[in-house]
Amino acid sequence: MSQGDDPVSGQEERPGGVPALTRRSALQAGAVLAAVPLTGEAVAAPSAYPPPAMPAAPGQTMKLSTTINGRRVEAEIDARTSLLDLLRERLGLTGAKKGCDHGQCGACTVHIDGQRVVSCLTLAAKVDGRRVTTIEGLSDGKRLHPMQQAFIDHDALQCGYCTPGQIMSAVACVQEGHAVSREQIREYMSGNICRCGAYVGIVAAIEQAAGKMGGKA
Ligand code: FES
Numbered sequence: 001m002s003q004g005d006d007p008v009s010g011q012e013e014r015p016g017g018v019p020a021l022t023r024r025s026a027l028q029a030g031a032v033l034a035a036v037p038l039t040g041e042a043v044a045a046p047s048a049y050p051p052p053a054m055p056a057a058p059g060q061t062m063k064l065s066t067t068i069n070g071r072r073v074e075a076e077i078d079a080r081t082s083l084l085d086l087l088r089e090r091l092g093l094t095g096a097k098k099g100c101d102h103g104q105c106g107a108c109t110v111h112i113d114g115q116r117v118v119s120c121l122t123l124a125a126k127v128d129g130r131r132v133t134t135i136e137g138l139s140d141g142k143r144l145h146p147m148q149q150a151f152i153d154h155d156a157l158q159c160g161y162c163t164p165g166q167i168m169s170a171v172a173c174v175q176e177g178h179a180v181s182r183e184q185i186r187e188y189m190s191g192n193i194c195r196c197g198a199y200v201g202i203v204a205a206i207e208q209a210a211g212k213m214g215g216k217a
Pocket residue numbers: 097098099100101102103104105106107108109118119120121
């Protein structure tokens with residue numbers, strides 16, 4: 001506090017008794033304003049995030065008939081259910097991971113009729129009458145898929161959280177004919193984020209598997 005500051009508020013006093021705006025007082029005022037909701041009413045902190053889904057009302061459920069990893073699945077589902085939640089929460093297929101739940105990371109990638117999709121942004125209703133493949137159904141049951149083996153051979157993972165989505169995307173990338181060069185692999189795999197930065201190994205694994213799958217590289 002310098003000479004001339006108000007001894008109670010700590011604000012600098014201008015001639016005429018008007019307190020000057022100091023950096024500290026501006027910050028204090030901002031903090032108070034930020035804490036006051038525009039409505040003037042107290043806002044209760046959310047108790048859980050994300051909040052639990054509202055239970056389905058009558059008429060919001062549907063019968064689903066689909067094939068998942070070669071097995072017929074019949075289920076009554078809430079029509080708002082995402083494919084990712086159906087797989088993980090209802091069917092116990094936890095290979096596809098929930099990373100962002102917003103279509104931004106690729107951790108939840110699965111195939112529908114051979115095409116890659118992010119299952120967090122795909123309604124389960126959309127797979128009615130269609131064929132879904134997840135990482136659990138990629139091998140033939142005895143031998144790993146060449147892409148799975150290549151990820152092991154090239155140490156293309158660290159924590160492994162993104163890996164099921166990377167592998168499902170990589171298989172589709174090769175089948176689409178988008179693995180003819182490293183640059184192309186990088187571009188067509190850009191929707192799959194690896195927070196551990198295992199990209200060098202991932203590209204090398206895709207190159208190896210593409211050769212075995214007949215997709216060049
Ligand atoms: S969890 Fe689906 S894209 Fe991230």
